[in-house]
Amino acid sequence: AQSVAQPEDQVNVAEGNPLTVKCTYSVSGNPYLFWYVQYPNRGLQFLLKYITGDNLVKGSYGFEAEFNKSQTSFHLKKPSALVSDSALYFCAVRGSNDYKLSFGAGTTVTVRA
């Protein structure tokens, strides 16, 4: 069975500092990996995805993520966080042989001014 782990329930950073949100996964076959963000009282919005190719993926709003196959990780990063980045972030995975999508429990990011 496939699964996603987001080991940190909360991440707190100061504005202007680097932001990292961790994600590890378990899946059969090659992984397709995604990051989504949820702002309060809103649906989820897509940030970025890894399907194949370059291990460093760039996405919306200045976010990027690094795929590490040996560590089965797909950490989300932003070099300089903004207060407006405060939200709930979800990592998701799908195996190449399956159309079922599994999400992590989510990480709440708070960026203080």
Next chain:
Amino acid sequence: EAQVTQNPRYLITVTGKKLTVTCSQNMNHEYMSWYRQDPGLGLRQIYYSMNVEVTDKGDVPEGYKVSRKEKRNFPLILESPSPNQTSLYFCASSRLQGAFDEQYFGPGTRLTVT
């Protein structure tokens, strides 16, 4: 405007009273899916559909039914709701290319079963 719509947005009902939450998308997407969001558990997939008349179970299908008679619609049916189905529900859709495309999410339906 490309969007996924859900109705109703809020629903309070009683145990055992059948209900349907509708989901519709205007992007001609093949793939549609239902999720429930619970604190500490993230999103869990209930059912998904890869095209008309093609549906499959996600991780938590018990107590739910779906149908896909038209490409744009994917209703979620609770035949006999129970309090443990109180949750925030999201519908999503995406293209189904060779790999997988990002999903577009609806605004959510907050369901309370008493």
